[in-house]
Amino acid sequence: MNQRPDNRGPMMYWPFNEGAGASALEYVSQVRDEIQYVFKQAKFTEPCDPLWRKSALGGGLSFDGYSTYISHSFQEEDPAGTSQYRSAISIGVWVAPRSYEVGDDGKLSAIVNRHNKEQRQGYLLGMYRHGSWSFQVGLEGGEWKEIWSPDGYELPKYEWSYVNAVFDGNQGEMKLFLNGRKIASTGLPRGSRLTEATSTNLLIGKNNHSSQLAKVFSLHMFSGIMEELKIYPRALSEDEVAASYQLVLDSTCEGVHPSLKYDEIKLDRTPLLADRHRPQYHVSPPAHWMNEPHAPIYFDGQYHLFYQHNPHGPFFHQIHWGHWVSEDLVHWRDLPVALAPEKDELAPDGIWSGSATYDADGLPVLFFTAGNDSASPNQSVALARSTYSRDKDPDLVHWVKHPEPLIVQKKGIGLFGDFRDPFVWKDDDGWYALVGSGIEGEGGAALAFSSQDMLNWTYKGPFFKADIEKFPYLGPIWELPVFLPLGSDKQGVNKHLLLVSPVGEGADVEVFYWIGQLDKQNLMFIPDQEEPQLIDVGDFHFTGPSGMVDPKTGRKIVFTIAQGDRTSELEYQSGWAHNGGLPLSVYLREDGRLGIEPIQELESLRGEKQLSLRDKSLSEANVLLQDVQGDMLEIRLEMEPGSAKQFGIKIRRTPDGEEETLLYYDLNHSMLLVDRSKTTLHPGEKCGGTQGGNLELHGENLKLHMYLDRSMVEAYANGLKSLTTRVYPSRRDALGIQIWGDGSLTVKSMEVWDMQSIW
Template identity: 75%
Template sequence: MSSSAGDRGITMYWAFDEGTGAGALESVTKTVDNVHYVFNNAEFTDPCTPPWRQGVAGTSLLFDGYSTYIAHSAHEEERNGEPEFLPALSIGVWVAPRTYEWGHEGKLAAIVNRHNKDAKQGYLLGMFRHGSWSFQIGLEGGEWKEIWSPDGCELPKNEWSYVNAVFNGNEGELKLYLNGSEIASAVVPAGSRLAVAADTDLLIGRNNHSSKLADVFSLHMFSGLMDELKMYSHALSNEEVASSYQEVLAAHGGVRPQVEYDDIKLDRTPLLADRHRPQYHVSPPAHWMNEPHAPIYFDGQYHLFYQHNPQGPYFHHIHWGHWVSKDLVYWRDLPIALAPEKDQLAPDGIWSGSATYDADGLPVLFFTAGNDSASPNQSVALARSTYSEDKDPDLVRWIKHPEPLIVQQQGMGAFGDFRDPFVWKDEDGWYALVGSGVEGSGGAALAFASDDMLNWTYKGSFFEADIQKFPYLGPIWELPVFLPLGSDKHGVSKHLLLVSPVGAGADVEVFYWIGQMDKHNLSFIPDQEEPQLLDVGDFHFTGPSGMTDPVTGRNIVFTIAQGDRTSVLEYQSGWAHNGGLPVSVYLREDGRLGIEPIQELQSLRGEKRLSLRDKSLTEANDQLRAIQGDMLEIQLEMERGSAAQLGIKVRCTPDGEEETLLYYDWKESMLLADRTKTSQHPEERCRGIQGGKLELCGENLKLHLYLDRSMVEAYVNGLKSLTTRAYPGRKDALGLRLWGDADSLVKSLEIWEMKSIW
C-alpha cells in the first residue's frame, strides 16, 4: 500500500510487499533489511526463505515465533553513545497473532522495539500473556512508562488487528488504539521527551532483551502475520488513526480483512525434505511436541491429541495439538484443540489427559489444568466438544468446563504432583486414575469415581509399588493408562496398567503390570510384583496413552518417540520429537503381554524390494547390497544355529564408518541396539548401547523393523519393542547388512519401501 495523505511525518515504513525472498524494504531510507529465518541456511532440509502470505495490502510476512525477525541498524550518527530525545513517536501496524507467549520474566513478545528498560531508554510495542499488549517508553530523566490494553481489548489469534501506539510529549499523553478507535490513555509529564536507546538496533519481531531458554532459544518473539508497519515522528491524531484504518477497510469492501487459516497455520512443507524427520510417524506440522494422548474414536474417525508448544521447538507454553485419521495411519493436522486462556482454570498450560464419552455418547476431554496462582498448580479439568451444537465433524471446537473437577487436597497423594487423568466409562459410571505418589514414598496412581462425570469421589490409591524393592519406579508416576485385556486361559479377567515414573532416581520408561481390578475397592492387584518394560530402547518410547478401539476391540497404545538431540539441533531443525507407531497390546496364550504394530500400517507399503527364504547370512547379504533406504519396513526371521549373537545393521555407509546395529544376545537373553557408530556428526548425541531383557524361550529371532529417517523401531517375537534414534552425519548412510558371530540361516527376509503419510 502506498503512503497516504495521512502519512505526514513518516520516518520508517515496511510494507512487506516483497512476497518472496529474505529481505524487507524500509521505504523511507530505501534500506533492504535481512529477514532472519532458520531455514535461510538449512543443514538438514532444503533451504528456503521465510513464508510470505496474503496481507491487508499486498503481502505480509509470517513470523514463525522463534527464529524470524528483522534487525534495522541504527545509523552511525545515532551510535554516539548518547540517546536522542524525541517529542513524539507513533507506531501503526497490522498484526494477526498465531499464538501467545507465556510472558517469562514479565517481558513482552516484541512487535517492534528499540529499548533498554534497565537504562530507561527507548520504546517497545509488544504482546503479553493471552493477547494483552502494551506500549512502553523511556523518558528523558530516567522514567519508564507503560500503557496496557484494557480487558476486552486483547489481540485475537488468527485475525487481523490494526494496532496504534502514540506518544505525545508536548501534551503529556500516551495512547493505544485498536482497529481505529482509542482504547487507553495515560498521562506523562507535559513536555516529556522519549530517550531513544543509543547503540541499540530496531528489532521487528524480537525483543531487544530476550530471555534465553536452554542457552539457545530467544523467548519473547512475535508469532503470526505482520503487515504495513509505519513509524512517525509526530503524534497521530484520532482522525489520522481512524482514517488509516478505514483506508484498509475500504479496500476490502468496508470490512476488516480476514485471515485464511491456511495462511497462518504452522506449515509442515519445509520439513518434508528434512533427512532426519520421520515421514510416516505422526508429528506436529512443526515445532515442539511431547506425548500424544487422549485417543478416541467418534463418528468414523480416530482423534489423537498431543502436548504442543506452537511458539517454537522447545518445551514451554503447552497446548493440546490435534490430529484426525480414518485408519490410524494417515493423519490430518487440525487446529489447536485447547490453549491456555485468560481465566482461573488453566492460564499457564493445558497438560496431558485422556478422552472418553459423556452420557450421550459424545466425546469429552479430561486434562491437567495448569494454574500457577493456585496451590497445587495442577487440577483435573474437562472440555466438551461443540459437535451437537454446530455439527463439527472433525471436533475442532472445544468448550472448557469453567471450574476444575478434581482438586488435590492434603492427604490425597503427594501434594503438588497431581496430573494426567486417565478416564473411562462403564455401565456403572466414570472412573479416573490420576498420576501422583505417596508422601515420603514412591509413585502411585490415585483412583476416583463419579456417577455424573462432574462430581468425583476419591477412592484412595489404585496401585502403588514398593519403592524400596524397585527404586527405579521413582517418587511420582505420570500418565497412568488402564486397559482391559480380556480373560486368560483360566477364565480370569485381566487388565493392563501402564505408568511413566519421574523424579529422583526414576527410570523414565513405560512400565506395566498385568493383573486384576478390584472394582469394589477400585484398586489393582498385579499378578507379579516386579514391573515389566514395554520397550527397551532407553527413553525413546515414553509418554504412554491408550484406548480400546470400539471398531476392532483391540487395545492400542500410543507413545512419544523422544528426539535425543541437543537444543542447538532442535533450533536448527525447527521440530522436536514425534509419535511412535500405534501398537496393539494383548494377552498371549502363555500369559505374557504381546505387542505388535497395528496391521493397518501395511497400507504404507510401496515397492517390495526383497523377498528371500532359507539363505545363509552370506547369501542374504549378497542380495542386500542392492537395497538402500531410510523409509523401509523389514521382516526378518533368523535361525540361531551356533551363533550367540544375531541381528541387522541399518543406516550403514558403504565403508561402515556409520551404522546402527540391532541384535539379540542369546547368552545374556538381551535385545540390544549398538549406536557406537551411528553418527559422526559432532552435535548429535546418539551413542552407546541400549537394550533390555527378553526371553525367546527357544524361538527363532523374529525382527519386525521400521526405519523412518531417524526413527528405528524393532518389534521382536511379538514380545518387546526397541525404539531408538539414528541421525547419521552422512547422507549415504542408507545401507543394510545382516550380522552375526557365526553364519546362520536366514529363514525369511522381506523388505518394502514405505510411503509418507503427509
C-alpha cells in the same frame, strides 16, 4: 538517493508485501533489511527463504516464533535513528498472532522495539500473556512509562488486528488503538520527551533484551503474521488512525474487517519434509516442540489424537494441546490447537496431559491437567467439552472449558503438589479416573476416583502403588497412568493392563506395565506379579504412554512419544523436537504374556518391495542386500541361529561401514540390543553406546518387524517386546542394510518395502 520523510508521512515503513525472498524493504530509506530465519542456512533440510503469506490484506511476513526477526540499523545521517529525544512517535501495524508467550521475566514479545528498559530509553510495542499488549517508552529524566490494553481488548489468535500506539509528549498523553478505535490512554507531564536508545538497532519480531532458554533460544519473539508496519515522528490523531483503518477496509476488504483462514497462518510443515532426520510416516506437529501424544478417541468416523505442544518453537515451554485427526490411524491431518492457556482462574499457566472419554450423550470430552501457578498445588483435573455438530464442528476443532476444576488435590491425597495426567474411562456404572501422583515415603502411585455424573468426583484411595524399597527404579512419582481391558485369559479370568511412567529421584523413566485384575468394588488393581515389565527396551525413546479401546475394531491401542535424543542447539537448527511412535496394538497372548504388534493399517504405506528372500545363509543374504537401501523402510526378518550366539541386522549403514547401527539378539543372555557406537560421526549428536533389555524367546527363531523412518528405528521382536531408538547419521549415504552374526545362521525369510510419507 534515500528518500526523506515529510512532516506528515512515516519516518519508517515496512509494507511486507514482497511475497518472497529473504529481505524486507524499509520504504522511506529504501534500505533492504535482511530477515533472520533458521532455514536460510539449513543444516538438515533444504535451505529456504522466510515464509510469506497471502491473505485478505494481500500478504505479510510469517514469523515462526523463535528464529524469524529483522534488525534495522541506521545511517549516521538518518534522522529516524539519530535523534536523541522525540516529542512524539506513533506506530501502526497489522498483526495476526499465532500464539502467545507466557511472559517470562515480565517481558513483552516484541512486535517492534528499540529500547533499553534498564536505562529507561527507547520504545517497545509488544504482546504479553494471553494476548494482552502494551506500549512502553523511556522518558527524558529517567522515567519508564507503560500503557496496557484493557481487559476485553486482547489480540486474538488467528485473526488480523490493526494496532496503533501513540506517544504525544507535547500534549502529555499515551494512547492505544485497536482496529481504528481508541481503547486506552494515560497521562504524562506535558512537554515529555522520549529518550531514544540510539546505541541499539531497531528489532522487528524480537525483543532487544530477550531472556535466554537453555542458552540457545531467545524468548519474547513474535509468532504470527505482520504487515504494513509504519512508524511516524509525530502523534497521529484519533481521526487519522480511524481513517487509516477504514482505508484498508475499503481498498482490500469491501468495507469489512479482513478475515484470515487457518491455512494462511498455521505452522507450515513444508520446510521439514526434506529434513533428512525428521520421520515422515510418524505423526508429528507441523513444526516446533511436542512431547507426549494423549487423549485418543474415536468419534463419528474419525480418530482424534492430541499432544503436548509448544507452538512458539522447538523447546519445552507454554504447553498447549495440539490436535490431529485421522480416518485410519495412519494418515493424519493437522488441526488448530485444541486447548491453550487463557486468562482465567482455571489454567492460565499450562494445559498439561490428560485423556478423552464420552459424556452421557456419547459426545467426546477432554480431561486435562490444569496448570495454575497461583494455586496450591498448581495442578488440578479439569474438563473441556466439544461444540460438535455435523454441520458446525465435524472435526472437533472447538472446545469449551468447564469454568472450574473438577478434582483438586487435598493434603493427604497422594503426594501433595504432584497430581496430574488424568486417565478417565466410562462404563455402565459411571466414570472412573486415575491420576498420577505418589505416596509420601512409599513411591509412585495411581490414585482412583469415581463419579456418577462426570462432574462430581469421590476419592477412592490408591488404585495401585509402588514398593520403592523393592523396586527403587519405579520412583517417587508416577505420571501418565493408562488402564486398558485385555479380555479373559484361558481360565476365563478377566484381565487388565496398567501402564505408568515413573519420574523423580531414582526413577527409570520408561513405560512399565503390569497385567492383573480390577477390583471394581474397591477400585483397586491387583497385579498377577509384583515386578513390573517393560514394553520397550530402547532406553528412554519409548515414553509418555496413552491408550484407548478402539470402538471400531475392539483393539487396545497404545500411543507414545518417540524422544528425539538431541541437544538444544540441534533442535534449534532443525526446527522440531520429538514425534509420536507408531500406534501399538496390545493384547493378551495364549501364554498369558502381553502381546504387542504395530497396527495392521501401516501396510497401506508400503511402496515398492525391494527384497524378498527365504532360507539364505548370512553371506548369501548379504549379496542380495547389496542394492537394498533406504531411510524409510519396513523390514520383516526371521533368523535361525546356527553357531551364532549374537546375530542381527545393521541398518543406516554407509558402504564402507564407517557409520552403521547394529540391532541384534544375544542368545546367551536373552537380550535384545542396539549398538549405536558407530551410528554417527556428527560431533554434536548424543546417540551412542549400547542399549537393550531382556527378551525370552524360549527356543523360537528371532522374528523382527522393523520400521525405519529417517531418525526413527522401531523393532518389534516376536510380538513380545519392542526396541525404539534414534539414529542421526552424518553421511547421506548411510542407507544400507547388512545381516550380521558372530557365527553361522540362516535367514529364514526377509522382506523389505519402501514406505511412503503420510504428509
